[in-house]
Amino acid sequence: MALDEAIYSRILEKKNALDKLRPFNRGALAKLQETFRVDLTYNSNAIEGNSLSLSETKLVLEEGVTVGGKSMKEHLEVTNHSKAIDFVESLVSKRNLEEIDVLNLHALILDRIDPENAGFYRRGAVRISGTTYTPPSPAKVPALMREAYALLKTKGGEPIETAAKIHQKFVDIHPFIDGNGRTARLIVNLYLMRNGYPPVVILRAERKKYINMIAKSRAENDITPFLNFLAKAVERSLDIYLDSLGKNPGEYLELAEAAKISKNGYSQEYLSLLARTGKIGAVKFGRNWKITKEALGKYEKEHAGS
Template sequence: MTHTDTSLVQEKLLARINEKMEELNFMRPIPPGSLARLHEEMRLIHTYHSNAIEGNTLTLQETKLVLEEGLTIGGKSLREHLEASNNAKAFDRMEDLAKKKRSIDHVIIQEIHEIVTRGILEDAGKYRTRNVRVAGAVKTPPDWSKIVKLMDELIKMIAESKENPIETASFLHHRFVEIHPFSDGNGRVARLLTNLYLMTRNYPPVVLKKEDRGKYYKSLRAADAGNLRPFANFIARAVDENLTLYLSISGGNDELLPLRELAIETPYSQEYLSLRARQGLLDAVKIGKTWHSSKRAIEQYLSEHGKKDV
């Protein structure tokens, strides 16, 4: 990576993330009970969304039943069940590696892939030994004979990066899927490696949502064309959103509440606040189909935009 003085991430968004990181660090250590609940929630929603992006048809509730109850869902394939249990196990392993502050290397990359694709691919945990084409992709992945060299370069660049961790994680994610080192499962592994990199630097894990699949692939295509900025901001928004979720465990002004409840204390309707949330002007997260925010975020919005809106 080439160091530049100009951040790829929008200045205001990065400032908000840095402010939230300070708040989160002030909260640490997070009580064990709260931490365990966060782990279970992140494990479930990461597994569901990461698989759904790739076409797995298990719903969030079905994924929860597979992971927590070990149930078999009628009408769903064995592969879909394996994808759910494997991805959850890989998430656990990723968290364990993050706690140990392990640097990303060939062994870790191949280990995570082996867990993700165990019982699904014959070459689980092994770099591909043939050329492939990716459906819908403009660029063809590099020749298989170049993979080890390209991965060597990527691992070295990540280890030596002096950029903001979010930018480095974005570069890692994009370059990894661009190299496409495995015959299948590259997207799932990329999302886990992105989290491993961020978590070793004390960020919470991020979840890239199925609903944002279009934006995800569009920003990756922009990175293919040499513009990493849209993808870096896409990852940054995911970081920002999960920081909000983590901070909400402290309750008080950071507790997440539906916008319909928060709107009562403002001059605005729920619909208007939802619009501002979609525009990124109101710090909010979507849980299911409902926008949530906090009293702190509402107060900040009113101080910055209130007079202009009324």
């Protein structure tokens, strides 16, 4: 695979640690989801040129207020994007994704901003400001988009790689007159979440890199540059999720310490075996397995006297 091995092995390790924390603490998860909503809305809209700051975006979404001096359109971009996130969340567990799901998503992005085009492929040529790339003619869009929908249906393989390919295909086709970037970034999140990853935020601060990696991947006809860029965003999200959903690292015991308090008399080696084979709720930090008192107690209770 094209994904940088060092990043990929860290991602797998962190994803594994995160999965061990399931089912997640509901309160902590709700908080993460709310933060994600504001962060993604702010950053994705700012990449597109919206001038609301992070705190203004938060105010609009959480307090329902309007910000003085900002246009109706900029406010609609914020509230529409938040509704689009709700819609994406509703699609995470849908059995099959279809063209209509993507059109509905785009319809939310441009709702009441450009009713003529919201939810419809473009009928004319489109240019991407700041680039020399000319997307395909409108007549070719529906057929080309079928390739994007085929990718969206992909099961198996590394989800980050497929997500990167979907994004690339989408922005290369540029199916809509406007809102392509915002829609593409939401679809990346949809695909990642459908495949067990936390959602990702491409930051306003890395806009230049983001645009450059898109151009590089197309020029080289190789997803590697954009894929590695996206993978860094995935790792960042995993770190945030682990931080919020994981126990304090201080609450974890080394297996040697766990062995000392084991009621069933498990040795460090036996605990290590249980951890490696996934039988006990242990989490890997770097190269070492660790476990909480609760996870140890739970396993010991279930296996008392055996």
